[in-house]
Amino acid sequence: MFYETVLSLHSYWAYLVLLILILSTGNAVFKLVSDKEYGAKDFRISLFTLIVSHIQLLIGLLLYFLSPRFEVWSALGGGVMGDAVARLYLVEHPLVNIIAVVLITIGYSKHKRKLTSGAKFKNLAIFYAIALILLLSRIPWDTWWN
Numbered sequence: 449m450f451y452e453t454v455l456s457l458h459s460y461w462a463y464l465v466l467l468i469l470i471l472s473t474g475n476a477v478f479k480l481v482s483d484k485e486y487g488a489k490d491f492r493i494s495l496f497t498l499i500v501s502h503i504q505l506l507i508g509l510l511l512y513f514l515s516p517r518f519e520v521w522s523a524l525g526g527g528v529m530g531d532a533v534a535r536l537y538l539v540e541h542p543l544v545n546i547i548a549v550v551l552i553t554i555g556y557s558k559h560k561r562k563l564t565s566g567a568k569f570k571n572l573a574i575f576y577a578i579a580l581i582l583l584l585s586r587i588p589w590d591t592w593w594n
Contacts, residue, residue, distance in 0.1 A: 451514045454514060457507055458508055461503065461504050464500055465500050466580075466584075468500050469579065469580050469583065471497075472496075472497040472576055473572075473576040475490065476490075476573040477577070480569035483565075486565035486568045486569065497576065498553065501549050501552050502549060504549075517537050517538060537588070541588065544582050545586060549579070555574065555575020555579070556575075558571045
């Protein structure tokens with residue numbers, strides 16, 4: 449019961465993460481290209497992106513260790529890498545998404561130290577866009593829509 453609740457939370461929270469990351473990346477790219485000034489709204493959007501992605505990471509880590517798939521490590525050992533589904537859920541999805549959250553964190557931290565709006569938006573655009581691409585690459589699309 450607890451596992452199913454965490455799984456549902458992780459799945460639905462992923463929509464929020466994806467939505468806010470697309471919004472934040474788009475905002476940074478648009479304002480960088482149109483040479484807009486960085487304001488409080490931009491700060492809140494980037495901060496909200498950081499927060500929801502970290503919450504998703506915590507939910508994902510909890511789910512990872514609760515998952516029945518985790519027992520596959522014991523059964524298959526190194527054979528996990530030979531099983532595409534096990535590799536996706538036990539290695540690729542967690543690792544790539546952790547890297548994406550790290551990139552969001554780095555982008556957020558670096559943008560705060562910049563003094564000009566253009567530099568702030570450039571950092572956010574680069575790091576958040578790479579994180580978005582990574583997240584999109586490791587979503588288990590075949591199960592996500594069901």
